[in-house]
Amino acid sequence: MKRTALIGELNATHLGPVTLQGWVTRRRDLGGMIFFELRDRSGTVQVQVDPEQTEAFAQAGELRAEYVAEVTGTFSQRPEEQRKGGLADYEVLAAGVQILNRAKTPPFELDKGGDVSEDVRLRYRYLDLRRPEMQRNLMLRSRTWAAITEFMEAEGFINVETPMLTRSTPEGARDFLVPSRLNAGEFYALPQSPQLFKQMLMMAGYDRYYQMARCFRDEDLRSDRQPDFTQLDLEMSFVDQEDVLEMNSRLLQHIFRRVLDRELSLPLPRLTYQEAMDRYGSDKPDLRFEHAFSDVTDLFAGGEFKAFAGAEAVKVIAAPELTRKTIDELERIAKQNGAGGLAWLKRSGDSFTGGISKFVTGITPQLLERTGVEDGGTLLFTAGAWRTAVEALGAVRLSLRDLFDWTAGGPEFAPLWVTDFPQLDYDAESGTWTYMHHPFTSPHPEDAALFGTERQHEIRAQAYDLVMNGFEIGGGSVRIHNPETQRQMFRAIGLSDAEAQEKFGFFLEALDYGTPPHGGAAWGFDRLVMVLSGAPSIRDVIAFPKNNRGQDLMAGAPSPVADGQLEELGLKVQE
């Protein structure tokens, strides 16, 4: 290799002859003298070419953006008045400039890449990925991966791979299916997660397992969701919930040290699901700022404002002064998140005006006291069923965060555990019960007796989520290891023993052969890297992501396939 150093590694010790290779970022041709910037993944340095170097000068005149070039010359300090700090204190005086390859004019200017529409960036992803910002993200991703495996190996976890071609189970997300040529008419499914496999590894005695697992879910995309994504999957035997939380907290601490060079103090804050929902309207609250709700159900109960009088919950959040237009916009958000409306009040001195002010004359002092709203500020209310009221106001809280930059001045990272998720969730539309986490989650021992009773919605699961900055970074649970409890759980979600046998027979069978108590977690690796890097979208930390429609605009996937391919698989595409 002719290259003597990566550009970003250059420092005072390199003064003297160097050979560098990279891409041309920018050329400044002064006529009698040419400067250009040479860039590789580690950094950028200025190259100076004097006309006395006839050959080099001629070559430098040919350079254009994104040409690949090799420079030999002398790494030197710039004239004193031209030093701009760091690598900009130095420059390379070129003796030779060689064009290694030419480049077409790029479809967008790389140093404006952040402002270019994302479909253009995705179409030319290999150019987008040349941008220093993207290279930083992918290098941070690599360091995060390394920190994880380093920690897991040191903690005695065993890395085991599980199949990518597996069996479709109707639970959870929609499966990606893969037709089987050797078994015409039958399909594999790509794994939504290695859940059952990792539990069987526990049964098999590998009492600490981990894997960086690719997972696949055929659901609609979001800025933090891709159809194929990466999980840190882990599972431990002979542990209780505290053991799992403790180990995972130390893992996060380790990642912070290695990747961000920051000290994270443990234990992490915790909220129960109930508390998180009640105060912040989310099971993944953004705690970089407070702005919790106040409960004012009692103040309105039986009062003259009929919409609130009989509500299960009336919640209020204090906001700065808002225009009617902003309130209307927030109401739209509240409604989209299930609320019937968004009531409001404006504080003027020691009273309220506007909105529902004529209904609150009797309770003004209590409202002022409980919300602490500033003079001129606005109170925003939702009411109704508890979960609807808090979820809608939670969405409003996040809109206010973005509107008023509420995270400014707060901590950059706010990780916490959310615990005690409900075991079961009632789906009003279908009138059925379903699991909240997944059907292998163990209930709290003291709640298990409620299975099959009217109070089964009160069963708390030994399930937990790791939340950071309003994103669910990971989650997991203590699993059911008792076959009878597993059957109870299946019955509770409407699966008969026969149906359970049909869908999960192999798993239930394994459960009967001596299953240790076990529990674990899965981390959304892409999301973790997104939050650590401060990127606004998961797509910014994935090398080749898909757009909102699940398309890879560069490779052109998905695509039609040849008739012959379909035939071989025994498939026919419906017109």
Next chain:
RNA sequence: GGUCCGGUAGUGUAGCGGUUAGCAUAUCUGCCUGUCACGCAGAAGGUCGCGGGUUCAAAUCCCGUCCGGACCGCCA
């Protein structure tokens, strides 16, 4: 499936009933020996996403459609 925002030279944008469709940058040409988002002068570059409608006249108003993004549904 739904709601909202957007689609105008390669890129980013202005224009919102009558413009030669403006600006910046990139590109090309010429000049320029300390620039660093180099500068200066010039040139080229547009089916205003697509289709229909209203109008004397549509980038602009209306309807439909396609495309991108955010969110709801969905995602254990």
